[in-house]
Amino acid sequence: MLRIVLAEDSVLLREGLVGLMERFGHQVVAAVGSADELTDAVAAHEPDIVVTDVRMPPGFSDEGLRAAIALRRRRPGLPILVLSQYIQRSYAEDLLDSSDGTGVGYLLKERIGHVEEFVDAMHRVAEGGTVVDPEVVRQLIRHRRDPLARLTAREQEVLALMAEGKSNASIAAAMVVSEGTVSKHFGSILTKLDLSLDDTTNRRVLAVLAYLRGRPGVEPA
Amino acid sequence: MVELAGWSGPERSHNVRRMHPPTIWTRLHLRRYVRSGWPWRAALYLLSSAVLGLITLLTLVLLAVAGSVLTVVVVGLPLLLVLVLTGVPLASVERSRLRLIDSEPLADPHREPDRTGLTAWLRTRLQERATWRELGYAVLFGFLLWPLEALVVGSVLLVCGGLLATPVMLAVDGEEARVLKMWIVDSWPGALAAALAGLLLMPVFAYPLGAIAAGRAALTRFLLASPTGELNSKIKELGRSRVRLVDAFEAERRRIERDLHDGAQQRLVALSMTLGLARLDAADGPLGPLLAKAQDEAATALVEIRELIRGIHPQVLTDRGLVAAVEDLADRSTIPVDVELDLPVRPPEAIETAVYFAVSEALANVAKHSGASWAVVRGGLENGQLAVEVEDDGHGGADTGRGTGLQGVADRVSVLDGRLLVSSPAGGPTVFRLLVPCSTP
Numbered sequence: 264m265l266r267i268v269l270a271e272d273s274v275l276l277r278e279g280l281v282g283l284m285e286r287f288g289h290q291v292v293a294a295v296g297s298a299d300e301l302t303d304a305v306a307a308h309e310p311d312i313v314v315t316d317v318r319m320p321p322g323f324s325d326e327g328l329r330a331a332i333a334l335r336r337r338r339p340g341l342p343i344l345v346l347s348q349y350i351q352r353s354y355a356e357d358l359l360d361s362s363d364g365t366g367v368g369y370l371l372k373e374r375i376g377h378v379e380e381f382v383d384a385m386h387r388v389a390e391g392g393t394v395v396d397p398e399v400v401r402q403l404i405r406h407r408r409d410p411l412a413r414l415t416a417r418e419q420e421v422l423a424l425m426a427e428g429k430s431n432a433s434i435a436a437a438m439v440v441s442e443g444t445v446s447k448h449f450g451s452i453l454t455k456l457d458l459s460l461d462d463t464t465n466r467r468v469l470a471v472l473a474y475l476r477g478r479p480g481v482e483p484a
Numbered sequence: 485m486v487e488l489a490g491w492s493g494p495e496r497s498h499n500v501r502r503m504h505p506p507t508i509w510t511r512l513h514l515r516r517y518v519r520s521g522w523p524w525r526a527a528l529y530l531l532s533s534a535v536l537g538l539i540t541l542l543t544l545v546l547l548a549v550a551g552s553v554l555t556v557v558v559v560g561l562p563l564l565l566v567l568v569l570t571g572v573p574l575a576s577v578e579r580s581r582l583r584l585i586d587s588e589p590l591a592d593p594h595r596e597p598d599r600t601g602l603t604a605w606l607r608t609r610l611q612e613r614a615t616w617r618e619l620g621y622a623v624l625f626g627f628l629l630w631p632l633e634a635l636v637v638g639s640v641l642l643v644c645g646g647l648l649a650t651p652v653m654l655a656v657d658g659e660e661a662r663v664l665k666m667w668i669v670d671s672w673p674g675a676l677a678a679a680l681a682g683l684l685l686m687p688v689f690a691y692p693l694g695a696i697a698a699g700r701a702a703l704t705r706f707l708l709a710s711p712t713g714e715l716n717s718k719i720k721e722l723g724r725s726r727v728r729l730v731d732a733f734e735a736e737r738r739r740i741e742r743d744l745h746d747g748a749q750q751r752l753v754a755l756s757m758t759l760g761l762a763r764l765d766a767a768d769g770p771l772g773p774l775l776a777k778a779q780d781e782a783a784t785a786l787v788e789i790r791e792l793i794r795g796i797h798p799q800v801l802t803d804r805g806l807v808a809a810v811e812d813l814a815d816r817s818t819i820p821v822d823v824e825l826d827l828p829v830r831p832p833e834a835i836e837t838a839v840y841f842a843v844s845e846a847l848a849n850v851a852k853h854s855g856a857s858w859a860v861v862r863g864g865l866e867n868g869q870l871a872v873e874v875e876d877d878g879h880g881g882a883d884t885g886r887g888t889g890l891q892g893v894a895d896r897v898s899v900l901d902g903r904l905l906v907s908s909p910a911g912g913p914t915v916f917r918l919l920v921p922c923s924t925p
Contacts, residue, residue, distance in 0.1 A: 273746070286761070324799075348749060349794075349799055353804055372753045373782075373783055375757045376753070406814075406815050
């Protein structure tokens with residue numbers, strides 16, 4: 264069971280999300296509607312994970328995201344899942360840059376509809392994983408189209424799924440291939456992009472994301 | 485010309501009123517003219533003319549005489565200079581005085597000097613035709629106009645006042661009173677009849693008084709209004725109203741964006757979530773496939789609405805500024821686009837928005853028409869201007885008249901006093917260059 268602090272200014276969505284989380288046996292310790300309340304609620308409840316909207320009062324700009332990043336700065340490792348209406352590389356990047364990029368997630372709000380996957384993503388973030396929305400990964404890949412042009416279409420697909428935070432097993436399932444094939448693609452990606460990645464899912468995600476963002480220097484060795 | 489800083493209620497009503505500004509001439513034609521304050525305004529106008537005219541005459545004569553006499557000892561020259569400039573303050577007073585009987589303001593034809601200081605002011609004023617026209621007006625006013633006006637208003641006041649005062653004079657004298665120094669009244673009925681005549685004459689005189697004041701106002705307007713000054717202020721007002729239109733247009737876009745975000749988008753997410761929960765319960769039932777289809781439809785609608793919102797006003801532009809928003813455009817472009825924008829501070833919002841949509845349109849043109857395989861957006865602040873360039877490696881020959889997209893961009897940029905330049909020789913490359921004045925602290 265996760266103890267969750269939820270920040271979402273739309274009452275309709277907030278109530279819906281509380282219902283959804285409780286249905287999966289989690290406890291929403293606080294459900295708030297603004298960035299300031301979010302900061303207070305985290306201090307009061309010490310939750311296992313924070314789930315927050317980007318655009319919130321008072322300015323209806325990116326207050327939710329800023330509050331999340333400020334929270335991470337004060338409590339490194341506090342898992343935060345940001346729900347957004349925007350496919351926006353720079354928003355996700357700010358989140359990934361907060362402490363070491365572990366235990367964060369950036370998902371489009373419409374992913375909530377795929378209830379089980381959404382709850383699964385929440386779990387992965389709470390356990391220190393990194394989850395990035397497929398649309399944002401696609402944007403990152405377009406951003407790096409020069410070096411990635413060396414990859415085949417299948418290899419790009421594997422790279423994208425890796426960046427979303429998927430394990431080899433779930434990549435194989437998503438692509439309807441064997442895990443062996445995934446490993447083979449993985450190997451040739453490493454060669455073509457001149458990368459050295461270990462195979463533990465989470466460090467791999469961070470490394471792939473770092474590469475996609477054009478910062479190979481921050482990769483774990 | 486009235487400066488309209490915004491478009492709030494009182495200012496707007498003021499603006500509407502200005503379409504039919506009341507003047508003494510239009511009021512003369514109304515039946516209630518006699519009962520209104522306008523005859524008094526006409527009298528006050530002519531009376532103040534007499535006073536001001538006398539002062540003008542004295543000033544002109546004094547300056548001319550003193551200036552001429554003292555020229556030999558050099559001190560006279562500044563006096564003659566002051567004489568030349570007499571028309572300037574007089575015209576300024578005349579323009580305000582005209583408001584007594586004509587609500588349409590008369591624009592100041594003088595320019596602001598480029599620099600501060602007396603020398604710059606003198607140089608500007610002496611080079612202006614308005615200064616010399618105003619001097620001509622001063623001479624005409626001082627030597628010819630005001631005595632005539634004094635005569636008219638004086639006669640009217642003397643006749644009416646004299647008649648009205650008859651009973652008082654009779655009471656003071658006790659036996660008789662001379663009416664207008666012309667005939668003698670020695671009885672109360674006679675005195676009262678004279679007063680009554682004075683009272684009845686007042687509305688009669690109100691008309692010639694008004695007509696003469698109207699003629700005088702027309703003459704002032706004719707002599708002191710500068711045709712280009714009127715035109716310039718109209719052009720300025722047009723420019724301001726265009727800026728307001730663009731601002732209003734942008735505010736409306738923001739409102740639509742906000743409404744879509746807070747309304748339809750959130751509801752669709754909630755709908756998708758409800759359908760997702762329903763699918764949990766009905767996964768294996770007959771409703772399963774239908775629910776899945778419904779959820780797919782909701783997802784498609786969400787994608788469409790997200791693209792729509794981004795096209796109306798991208799949130800990243802508001803939150804992160806021009807550079808991030810242009811990088812976002814580059815990420816979405818079908819061909820690779822490099823972004824080399826260097827902006828140490830964020831430009832004002834209006835500039836960011838105009839430049840963003842200009843770059844967006846330019847990149848759309850590159851992708852659609854140029855056959856380019858690569859493009860670059862570069863720029864930064866140089867000499868108080870924001871200069872942004874979009875260059876591609878396409879075949880050139882872009883037709884700038886094609887479609888309304890580029891024209892719209894040019895219009896929008898010109899509201900900010902900016903320029904859009906397109907160079908597209910056959911064989912390429914095509915370069916869009918945007919220049920927008922941008923003062924940053």
